[in-house]
Amino acid sequence: MSTLMEKPAAARSAWPAWFQAEQRAALAEYEALPAPARKDESWRFANIKALDLSAFAEATPVASETRLIQASAGLAETSAKLVLGNNALLLREAPALPKGVIFETLEAAASNHADLFKKYFMAQPVELGSRKFAALHKARTSGGAFLYIPANTSVTLPIEIFQWVEGANASVFPHTLIICGENSSATVVDYFKSADRLPALACGVNDLHLARGARLTYIAVQDWSHETTAFHLNSTIVERDATCTALIANFGGGFVRGENLSRLVGEGARSEMFSINPVEGTREIDQRTLQDHVAPHATSDLLYLNALDGKSRTIFAGLIKVEPGAKGTDAYQKVKNLILSDDADPNSMPGLEILNDEVRCSHGATNGPVSAEELFYMAARGIPKDKARRLVVNGFFNSLLARLENAPLRTHLESLVAARLSIA
Amino acid sequence: MSLKIENLTANIGDRQILKGLNLEIPKGQVHAIMGKNGSGKSTLAKVMAGHPDYEVTGGSVTLDGLDLFSMGEPDERSRAGLFVAFQYPMEIPGVTIANFIRAALQARLPEGEELDAVEYYEELYKKMDALKIDRKFTSRAVNEGFSGGEKKRCEILQMAMLNPVYAVLDETDSGLDIDALKIVSDGVNAMRSPERGFLVITHYQRLLDYIVPDVVHVMVDGRIVMSGDKTLAHKLEAEGYDWVEKETLATA
Ligand SMILES: Nc1ncnc2c1ncn2[C@@H]1O[C@H](COP(=O)(O)OP(=O)(O)OP(=O)(O)O)[C@@H](O)[C@H]1O
Ligand SMILES: [Mg+2]
Numbered sequence: 001m002s003t004l005m006e007k008p009a010a011a012r013s014a015w016p017a018w019f020q021a022e023q024r025a026a027l028a029e030y031e032a033l034p035a036p037a038r039k040d041e042s043w044r045f046a047n048i049k050a051l052d053l054s055a056f057a058e059a060t061p062v063a064s065e066t067r068l069i070q071a072s073a074g075l076a077e078t079s080a081k082l083v084l085g086n087n088a089l090l091l092r093e094a095p096a097l098p099k100g101v102i103f104e105t106l107e108a109a110a111s112n113h114a115d116l117f118k119k120y121f122m123a124q125p126v127e128l129g130s131r132k133f134a135a136l137h138k139a140r141t142s143g144g145a146f147l148y149i150p151a152n153t154s155v156t157l158p159i160e161i162f163q164w165v166e167g168a169n170a171s172v173f174p175h176t177l178i179i180c181g182e183n184s185s186a187t188v189v190d191y192f193k194s195a196d197r198l199p200a201l202a203c204g205v206n207d208l209h210l211a212r213g214a215r216l217t218y219i220a221v222q223d224w225s226h227e228t229t230a231f232h233l234n235s236t237i238v239e240r241d242a243t244c245t246a247l248i249a250n251f252g253g254g255f256v257r258g259e260n261l262s263r264l265v266g267e268g269a270r271s272e273m274f275s276i277n278p279v280e281g282t283r284e285i286d287q288r289t290l291q292d293h294v295a296p297h298a299t300s301d302l303l304y305l306n307a308l309d310g311k312s313r314t315i316f317a318g319l320i321k322v323e324p325g326a327k328g329t330d331a332y333q334k335v336k337n338l339i340l341s342d343d344a345d346p347n348s349m350p351g352l353e354i355l356n357d358e359v360r361c362s363h364g365a366t367n368g369p370v371s372a373e374e375l376f377y378m379a380a381r382g383i384p385k386d387k388a389r390r391l392v393v394n395g396f397f398n399s400l401l402a403r404l405e406n407a408p409l410r411t412h413l414e415s416l417v418a419a420r421l422s423i424a
Numbered sequence: 425m426s427l428k429i430e431n432l433t434a435n436i437g438d439r440q441i442l443k444g445l446n447l448e449i450p451k452g453q454v455h456a457i458m459g460k461n462g463s464g465k466s467t468l469a470k471v472m473a474g475h476p477d478y479e480v481t482g483g484s485v486t487l488d489g490l491d492l493f494s495m496g497e498p499d500e501r502s503r504a505g506l507f508v509a510f511q512y513p514m515e516i517p518g519v520t521i522a523n524f525i526r527a528a529l530q531a532r533l534p535e536g537e538e539l540d541a542v543e544y545y546e547e548l549y550k551k552m553d554a555l556k557i558d559r560k561f562t563s564r565a566v567n568e569g570f571s572g573g574e575k576k577r578c579e580i581l582q583m584a585m586l587n588p589v590y591a592v593l594d595e596t597d598s599g600l601d602i603d604a605l606k607i608v609s610d611g612v613n614a615m616r617s618p619e620r621g622f623l624v625i626t627h628y629q630r631l632l633d634y635i636v637p638d639v640v641h642v643m644v645d646g647r648i649v650m651s652g653d654k655t656l657a658h659k660l661e662a663e664g665y666d667w668v669e670k671e672t673l674a675t676a
Contacts, residue, residue, distance in 0.1 A: 372476065377514040377566075380473045381528040381582060382502035391527055395518020395565065423527075 013142060014107045016114070027139035033132040042129030045315045045347045046286050050229060050255035056201040058140075059086035059170035064195060072162035074189055075412050079157035085164040085195070087143040087172055098153050106144025106175050116148060120179055120209050124235040128259035128288040133231045137173050137203045144175035147188065151181035151211070158187040158409060165202060165224065166195035174204040180214035180242070187217040187406060192232075194225035194252065202230040202253075210242035212266060217245045217406065221416060224252040226283060233259045240266025240295070245404070247274040249413070250285050251420045258287040264298035264326075273302040276397045278420060279312035279344075286315040289333075293321065293359075297328035304335040305400055307393045308344035317349040320363060324355045333363040338396050340370060340389060390421045425451040425488045427590040427621050432483035433646075434471045441467045443646035444483070449590070449639075451488070452618040456632055457625045458657060459643030460665050465625045466511050467646075469594040473508040474498030487590055503532055505589030509579035509596050511625075515567040521578065522548065522562040525585050532586075551584045554614075556607050572599030580611050591615075592623045597631040609634030629661035642668050 013020060036043040036051060062068060062085035069091050072083045080094035080103050089105050097103060102113060110117045126134040145161045163174040176190050194200060202224055210216055224230050230253040238244050250256055262271040277285045291300040306314040320331040337346035348365030370392045378388035397417050404410045427449045434442040441464045449455045459465050471478045472485055472492065485492040487504055495501050516524065525548065530539045552559055555577050567575050576596050583591055593612070597605055612622065612635050624635055632640070632654055640657045642650040644665070649672040650656070660668070 373514045374516050376473075376475055376498060377510075377516065378524070378527075379498035380502055380508055380510075381524070381586065382499050382531045383524075383527050384499050384531060385497060387527060387531065388499075391519050391523065392516070394523075395516065397518075399518045423523075 015142070016111050019110050023139045026135045030132055030135035030139055033135060035132065036129065040129065042288060042317070044317065044349070046257070047255060047284055047313070050284065053201060053229070055199070056169050056171045056229075059165065059167060059172055061088060062086045062090070062164065062166045062195065064166065065090055068164050068166070068195055071193070072191070074160045074191065075158055075408060077157050077408070078160050079155050080159045081162070082145050082160075083162045083164070084143045084145070084174070086166055086170060087141070089143055096157055098155060100150040100153060101155060102146065102148040103159065104146055106146045106177055107142055109146035109177070113146070113148065116179060117146070117177075120207055121177055122205060122207060124207070124237070124261065124263070126233065126259070128233075128261060128290060130231060130233055130257065130259055133203055133257075134205065134233055137175070137205050137231070137233070140171065140203070141173040141175045141205070144177070145190075147176075147178045147186070149180050149184040149186050151184060153181065153184045155186040158189055158406075161188065161190045163190070163192050163204075164195055165193075165200045165228070167200070168198045169200065171201040171203070174202065176206045178208045178216065178218065180210045180216050182211045183213040184211075185215040187409060189219045189221065189409070191221045191223060193223050194228060197225045197227060199227040199229070200225065202228055204230070204232050206232070206234040208234070208236040208244060208246070210236070210238045210244050212240045212242060214239070214242040216243075217404070217409070218247070219409070219413065220246075220248045222248065222250045222252055222256065226252060226254050226281065228253050230256045232256070234261065236262040236271060238262065238264050238266065238269040238271050238298070241268040242266065243270040243272075245272040245274070247276070247404070249416070250275065250277045253285070254283055256285045258285070259289075260287065261290045261292065262300055263292040263294060264300060265294045267295050267297050269295060269298040271300045272403075273300065274400055274403070275304040276400055276417070277304070277306045277314060278393060278397070279306065279314060280309035282311050284313040284315070287317075289316075289318040291318070291320045291331055291333065292323070293326040293329045293331060294323050296326050298326065299330040300332070302333040303400060305338070305396060306335065306346060307338040307340060307396060308346055309340040311341070311343045311345070313345040313347070315347045316365065317351070318363070319351040319353060320361055322354045322356050322359050322361065327356050327358040329356065329359040329361065331359065331361045335365045337365070337367045338370065338393060339367055340393070387423075390423055394418055394421050394423055427623070428486045430484050432468070432471070432485065433481045434467060435479045435481055436467070436477060440481070441478075441646050442471065445647055447641060447648055449621040449623055451589075451621050453638040454616065454622040454624060454635060455639045455641060456637040456657065457623065457641045457643050457648070458627065458660055463643045464646040465643055466594050469508050469510070469592045469625065472501070472506060472592060474501055499531065502528075502586075507583050507586055507588030507591040509576070509583060509591065509593045511594040511598070513567050513575045513579055515565070517565050517568050519566050520563050521566055524566045525582060528582070528586060548585065551581055555581055555584070555611050557581060573601060573604050576600055577604060577608060580608050584611060584615065589619070590621045590623070592625070594625045595627065596624075597626055597628060605631065606634065629657040632657045644669060644672060
C-alpha cells in the first residue's frame with residue numbers, strides 16, 4: 001500500500017494537467033506547513049494526538065460497489081443522485097434535473113467547466129486553523145461532486161450525494177462544490193458514509209456559493225465509522241438577498257474537526273448554520289466557526305446542539321465578526337450542550353468581534369443535564385431510563401430539525417436521527 | 425387481590441409527610457381520598473410512583489401481593505400495572521405524545537418484539553376521539569404549552585392506552601371545565617372493571633357524582649383517619665374538615 005505522501009497512480013487521475021500541477025504544489029505546501037500545536041489558538045482544547053495521519057494510506061478502488069450503490073438510499077423522491085466510493089464515481093442518476101443544471105464529478109467539471117471550477121474551487125482562504133489539511137485535501141482530492149444551478153432555476157426535489165469510504169486505513173478526500181446562480185434554488189443532502197467499521201481518514205472540503213437571491217438548503221449527514229478521523233472544511237459565500245440554510249449532522253467519526261465559515265457579502269444575505277452532534281464513548285467533535293459579516297443588513301444565525309455521553313468531548317469555538325461596513329447586522333450564535341454523563345467534556349468558546357456599532361448580536365453557550373423530572377415522568381409510564389434519555393436527546397435534536405421548512409426532508413432527517421439514537 | 429398500603433411512612437428531606445398510612449383497594453373498586461391542602465395526598469401518589477425526591481422510611485405497598493418497593497426503578501412499577509395521573513404533569517420538550525406513549529407501550533413488549541405501528545395509531549386515535557382530544561396533539565410535545573385541562577386529559581389518554589391494573593388519579597378533575605369533567609369521567613368509568621382498581625384523589629364532591637366511589641377516605645396529616653361511603657363526601661363538601669379533626673383527636 002502506498003502512503004499519503006506518495007503520488008497516486010497516474011492512471012487514476014482524470015484531472016487536467018493544470019490542476020495536477022496545482023496538486024503537486026499543494027502537496028509541497030502540506031509537507032512544508034507545521035503540524036498544529038497545542039498552543040495554537042485555533043487548536044485550543046483539541047486532541048492534537050489525533051492528527052497523526054501516518055497510519056493512513058491511499059484508498060484502492062472499492063470492492064463492494066453493488067452493495068454501496070444499493071445502500072445509497074435516502075429520500076423517497078430526489079431529482080438526482082451521485083454516488084462516489086473511495087474517491088471514484090460509482091453512479092450518477094439525474095432523472096429530474098431542470099435544463100442547464102450541471103451535476104457531475106468535480107473531476108469532470110475541471111475539464112468541462114474550467115472557468116466555473118477555477119472561480120469557485122477552494123476560493124476562500126482557510127482561516128480557522130486547518131491550512132495544512134486543506135492543502136492535503138487539494139493535493140489528493142479526486143472524484144468529488146460539482147453542482148451548478150443556472151440563474152432563475154429551481155430544482156424542486158432534493159439532490160443527493162453519497163460519498164463512501166471502504167477498507168482499513170483508507171483515505172478519502174470528498175469535495176462538494178455547489179454554485180447557485182441568481183434567484184435559483186436547490187436542496188442538497190450530502191451523505192458521508194463508511195462501508196465498514198474500520199479506521200479511515202476523511203479529509204473533505206465544501207464550497208457553497210450563493211449568488212444574488214439564491215436559496216440553498218444544504219444538509220451534511222456525516223456518518224463515518226466511529227474509528228474514522230475526519231476533517232470537514234466548509235466555506236459558504238452568500239450574496240445579496242440570498243439565503244443559505246446549512247445543517248451538519250455529525251453522527252459518526254472518532255475524531256472530527258469541522259471548520260465552518262459563512263461570509264455574508266451582500267446586503268440582505270442570510271445564513272443559517274445548524275449542527276447536531278450526538279457523541280458518546282471517547283469520540284471528539286471539534287468545531288470552529290466564523291460568521292463573517294462583510295455587507296450591511298445581513299443575518300447569520302448559528303445554532304449547534306451537542307449531546308454528550310460517556311467520555312466524549314466537544315469543542316465549539318465560534319466567532320461572529322462584524323466588519324466596519326456591516327451596519328444593521330443581525331448575528332446570533334448559540335451552542336447548547338446536553339450533558340448525559342459526568343465524564344463528558346464540553347468546551348465552548350463563543351466569541352464576538354464587532355467593528356460597527358449598529359448591530360444586533362447575541363452569543364452564548366449553555367450546559368445542562370437531562371431533567372430528572374422528565375426522566376421520572378417517563379419512568380412513571382414504564383419507559384426504562386436509557387430509552388428515556390435517548391428520547392430526550394431525540395427531542396433535543398428534533399427541536400432544531402423543526403426549523404427546516406421542507407417537510408419530507410425534515411421527516412427524513414428525523415428518522416435518521418431516531419435511527420442513530422436506536423429509537424424504534 | 426388488592427392494592428394494599430400498610431403503615432406507610434415517607435419523608436421529604438428531614439420532614440415526615442406520610443405518618444403511617446393504611447389503605448386497601450380491592451380489585452374492581454373505586455376509592456376516593458379527600459383531604460386538606462398539604463395533608464400528603466400527592467406525596468402518597470408520588471411515593472407509589474417512585475419519585476426520587478421522597479424517601480420511604482417504613483411500611484409497604486403491594487400490588488396483588490407484589491411488593492412495589494422491592495422493584496428497582498420506577499419504570500418497573502409502571503410495567504407491573506401501576507399508573508399515576510399526576511396533579512402537575514411534567515413537560516417533555518421535543519418528545520411527541522405519539523412517540524411517548526409508543527415508547528411506553530414498546531417497553532411492555534418482550535425483547536425483540538416490535539409494536540405494530542398501524543394498530544397503534546388506530547388505537548391511539550380511537551382513544552383520543554373518545555376523550556375529545558384533537559388528533560393534532562399526537563405531534564405536539566408532551567404537555568408543552570398545554571392548558572391545565574389539556575394536560576389532565578392527556579394523563580387519562582395515557583392511562584387508557586397503558587391499561588393499568590391499579591390507577592391513582594391525583595386531582596385529575598382540577599382544571600377541567602364541566603364538559604371535560606364529563607368526558608374524562610366517562611373515560612374512567614369505561615375502564616372500570618372487576619380487573620382494575622382506582623384511587624381517586626379530589627377536593628370536589630362533584631367528581632364523585634360522575635365517578636361514583638365505593639369508599640371515601642379522609643386524609644389528615646399523612647394518615648387516613650376516616651372512611652365511609654359516598655355520603656361522607658357530601659358531608660365534607662358541606663361542613664369542611666374541622667369536625668373530622670375534632671372527632672379523630674377525640675378518639676386518638
Ligand atoms: N418537594 C418538596 N419540598 C418540600 N416540601 C414538600 C415537597 N413536596 C411536598 N412537600 C410538602 O409536603 C406536604 C404535603 O404535600 P402534598 O403535595 O402531598 O399535599 P396534598 O395533600 O397533595 O395537597 P394539595 O391538596 O394542595 O394538592 C406539604 O406541606 C408540602 O409543602
Ligand atoms: Mg396534591
